[in-house]
Amino acid sequence: MTTESFGTRLRRAMDTRGPLCVGIDPHASLLADWGLTDDIAGLERFTHTVVEALADRVAVLKPQSAFFERFGSRGLAVLERAVADARAAGALVLMDAKRGDIGSTMAAYAATYLDPASPLFSDAVTVSPYLGYGSLRPALDLARESGAGVFVLALTSNPEGAEVQHAVRADGRSVAATVLDHLRAENAGAAPMGSFGAVVGATLGDSLGAAGADLAINGPLLAPGIGAQGATAADLPKVFGAAVRDVVPNVSRGVLRHGPDVAALRESADRFASEIRDAVAG
Template identity: 80%
Template sequence: MSVPEPFGARLRRAMDERGPLCVGIDPHASLLTDWGLNDDIAGLERFSRTVVEALADRVAVLKPQSAFFERFGSRGVAVLEKSVEEARAAGALVVMDAKRGDIGSTMAAYAEAFLSKGAPLFSDALTVSPYLGYGSLKPAVDLARESGAGLFVLALTSNPEGREVQHAVRAEETGGRNVGATVLAHLAAENAGEAPLGSFGAVVGATLGDLSSYDLEINGPLLAPGIGAQGATPADLPGVFGAAVRQVVPNVSRGVLRHGPDVAALRASAERFAAEIGAAVTAA
């Protein structure tokens, strides 16, 4: 039985060949309206198909937000399955943004849904929440290793509410390390010895400013939301991520998607962001 190529290796190659840009597939009701589509299954299907057609053969990563498909029930999930299949067939890596987090057999079932080879929603990587304790993610970590998939673990997120958990310092910790830094340390341990890049990444907001007090060099990717509509720019990346900037996967959603439904306009927007990101990383 052949061992699957790890997600980290596949991601590093895609980033080197296509640039590191990740574009979200986020069919908000308001975006469907802006595209002249109805907020229904037909609109959802048209939106998703258009984004995949425009971008899957040229960007490194597409990141569908599962919630915007789930709200339509089983028919929405069917559209999500098709979008994942078609995006991967066109060469994009798919990060499923589902932010799952639970314990024991329930966490194992979530992992099977998204990380098990042959599952209808099998994705190259999955976003997960460690806030039931990092060890609760073990079923997902184990299955990701087995299937050649990856995880992006919430560490230092861009939403202001995240600070009350992620910046909290455990009483028994020495040296003042907070919860977000503890998550990063766990990921560094998961990725130890992996080359060219580990498969277990962190979600770290691009809007957070100078993060030099954190050890972001986890030998794994850093998924960085916040560019575009949330206010961060590609030029901000070196100042936020420092020496780890080459491992950053900058995520842009509305900044690209607002140019739809025109395929050429979507492509042009993604190309502009990719060029700006490439220039910022090269200059760092």
């Protein structure tokens, strides 16, 4: 249990380490690129190397839980160790699990990632609101109680997302805009920043306007798409406008492709962090 909110810890980490989140995505092709086998030994080597290289310098590390779950209980053991080691080295851990359900099932997901007694307790977790924003209440309440954070899918970069996220409700508001409204209410009065964030793709550009999206939610905006997906640090002010200081750009393949060389991983992460810091400050 922490006495500080996730928003407070995230703002400090972004200000001191730079506003960068690096994914830990041990998918089969990346393991092969590193010369590793697609098995538990390769998973363990990959994950340990990323944590060793980056946990003492980046603000946020984001393990993608699916790539660990595919190896069963042994994969989850690797994930548990990665979470503990990364947090011990000073990185905030955002578990990319994208969980979403109702009732007791949502409460169980919340307990898995947001209860300090859980071996997978993380600083924050990604969730999906598309069973209705209210279905997320167990996660939102437990995060507030435990000093953790929640990132809610709002405007994702995959092209399929628009059919749901840009859909217009009877009140004339898009689904995405409604999700952002809810998050703004969760973060009301929080300083220096709320703990309840949105996932908004850095590659979306002008299409954000089509969703009627006001990104000023007094909370963090996780922005995938920098690097391999085509967005650059220079795009951030144009995409996020006045909310750019609250953006946590996510880079995965753009950094991870430099492994397994630890020095090269560090150099890549440092370069992205510097470019993002300059773009936000400018």
